[in-house]
Amino acid sequence: MRGLLLVAHGSRREASNDEVRKIADLLRQRAGDRYGAVEAGFLELADPLIPDGIECLIRQGASEVVVLPYFLSAGRHVAQDIPAEVAPKQAQYPQIPIRIAPYLGSAEGIVELLVGLSE
Amino acid sequence: MRGLLLVAHGSRREASNDEVRKIADLLRQRAGDRYGAVEAGFLELADPLIPDGIECLIRQGASEVVVLPYFLSAGRHVAQDIPAEVAPKQAQYPQIPIRIAPYLGSAEGIVELLVGLSE
Numbered sequence: 750m751r752g753l754l755l756v757a758h759g760s761r762r763e764a765s766n767d768e769v770r771k772i773a774d775l776l777r778q779r780a781g782d783r784y785g786a787v788e789a790g791f792l793e794l795a796d797p798l799i800p801d802g803i804e805c806l807i808r809q810g811a812s813e814v815v816v817l818p819y820f821l822s823a824g825r826h827v828a829q830d831i832p833a834e835v836a837p838k839q840a841q842y843p844q845i846p847i848r849i850a851p852y853l854g855s856a857e858g859i860v861e862l863l864v865g866l867s868e
Numbered sequence: 869m870r871g872l873l874l875v876a877h878g879s880r881r882e883a884s885n886d887e888v889r890k891i892a893d894l895l896r897q898r899a900g901d902r903y904g905a906v907e908a909g910f911l912e913l914a915d916p917l918i919p920d921g922i923e924c925l926i927r928q929g930a931s932e933v934v935v936l937p938y939f940l941s942a943g944r945h946v947a948q949d950i951p952a953e954v955a956p957k958q959a960q961y962p963q964i965p966i967r968i969a970p971y972l973g974s975a976e977g978i979v980e981l982l983v984g985l986s987e
Contacts, residue, residue, distance in 0.1 A: 757940070764943075772978065772979060817982060817985055823883070824881055824883075824884050860894045863891070864898055864899050866970050867899060
């Protein structure tokens with residue numbers, strides 16, 4: 750079973766974290782044929798943190814985990830901080846592939862979404 | 869002529885600001901039939917700031933301006949800071965409608981994009 754962890758920065762404003770959890774809920778409904786479990790995770794300031802989110806997916810039976818960065822730019826968080834949080838889990842579970850997907854801002858479809866919003 | 873200002877937070881990391889400018893370039897190509905001018909603007913830390921971006925669109929002949937927040941959550945920046953930067957320009961140009969479009973994170977298509985990235 751594959752598990753998906755949607756990773757956002759995390760905010761002191763709980764409503765922002767809830768927005769991310771809501772997107773994870775929608776992903777669970779939408780990608781249910783490809784992912785047996787979908788969770789939200791946070792780099793800081795909110796729960797679960799990334800390692801705990803990965804652990805939760807593995808406890809649910811994930812034999813493969815995809816970490817999906819809900820970030821718009823390829824900054825330090827995407828390039829360094831998220832991989833640094835994922836690495837210990839990769840070391841802990843060498844038999845479970847844990848990979849990081851491209852970040853949201855790199856999706857080509859972003860421009861189409863913006864065109865739609867601008868109408 | 870309508871002008872579109874894509875507004876991001878702005879970063880000390882210039883490569884992140886350039887990512888936003890690149891998205892604005894793509895929007896210019898994509899929405900060229902509906903927008904005679906498209907610019908990137910920033911809340912802070914990068915140029916042009918929002919008022920300067922709006923001014924630039926008006927100087928190019930915009931008789932209507934749409935401000936499009938390139939933000940994932942409906943936090944303080946979207947709810948308060950962007951409107952506060954736009955308001956003086958609305959007051960300065962009462963004959964030019966300047967409106968703020970829904971922020972990126974509110975687009976329903978976000979979930980589809982994420983599904984695509986997770987594959």
